[in-house]
């Protein structure tokens with residue numbers, strides 16, 4: 396029996412699930428896009444299509460256990476070539492979003508109108524690139540984002556998504572500019588400018604220039620961006636950054652995202668990760684008796700206060716479930732208030748010293764400590 400609990404209407408498009416394969420080289424041409432569709436994604440986004448394709452450098456992708464750094468520059472296929480690629484991509488159906496990037500409103504509008512004619516179901520405007528400083532400036536420039544969005548919206552009839560960067564001074568301001576320009580959705584976030592590491596023996600940075608960091612490293616920043624955007628503009632949000640498990644996708648949805656995009660996890664684990672994420676989302680929904688993802692969308696936003704709303708709560712750490720059979724002493728060693736002592740398997744918290752900071756409840760590998768009053 397077909398499972399419909401993840402089915403969703405996104406910007407007027409019927410998606411079988413809210414998991415979209417994000418813009419990147421895993422979607423660099425028709426064949427790859429078709430594979431992403433066949434792997435079960437609700438929709439796919441092309442690698443960003445530009446008017447002047449640029450020469451790639453190498454090496455350009457590095458990774459470690461927490462994510463990746465890349466210095467890949469956009470699609471290497473000219474916009475006209477995308478007519479054939481989109482035909483190939485959609486040969487067996489599927490929802491395709493064409494990503495475009497350029498420096499001027501007229502250029503992005505030109506690209507978007509061509510791609511609409513070639514069969515794209517929606518356009519995603521990518522306004523940033525951590526390698527090209529001029530585009531990082533655009534990412535913070537609300538007026539340019541407004542002008543670019545408006546130009547695309549005037550040129551096409553299909554929905555327009557605007558993909559924002561976390562490398563911006565004020566994401567609310569640029570999200571508002573996208574909405575005012577007529578965007579149907581804001582996507583967030585693109586990769587974050589960074590350096591993955593340095594080889595201490597050779598003094599070499601992992602890649603020889605600044606690049607875009609993606610994967611686990613950026614999920615907390617991306618979640619915050621999505622929540623901020625969801626609280627600021629009343630158009631759908633597509634959450635992106637560090638999704639590799641169903642739980643991550645559900646976190647974005649609970650913070651108000653309508654869809655969730657996955658990139659680096661596909662790069663590092665292959666397309667089989669798509670079904671794994673979808674399966675985990677369905678399992679969680681079943682276990683919690685939710686028939687539709689609409690039931691949980693935005694549910695965590697109500698619990699997200701601004702710092703001004705935070706009040707002093709008289710919490711203290713409480714030991715639950717002694718004896719503690721862990722051989723570690725981490726709760727004692729990390730307590731800044733010297734409130735915790737351990738004698739053998741007996742852990743004690745001195746209530747008058749504990750200030751309820753909460754750290755020990757996260758530090759304890761056996762979860763023997765919790766906050767109470």
Ligand SMILES: Cc1cc2nc3c(=O)[nH]c(=O)nc-3n(C[C@H](O)[C@H](O)[C@H](O)COP(=O)(O)O)c2cc1C
Pocket residue numbers: 417418419420441442443456463465467468469470494521558584585586607608609610611613635636637638656657658659660662
């Ligand atoms: C190798 C690579 C190439 C990418 N190329 C593009 C691109 O062409 N256009 C774009 O908007 N985003 C691009 N991205 C950004 C991703 O679409 C996504 O926003 C980002 O990687 C965060 O999601 P993730 O952690 O799931 O990868 C690229 C990311 C990587 C890792």
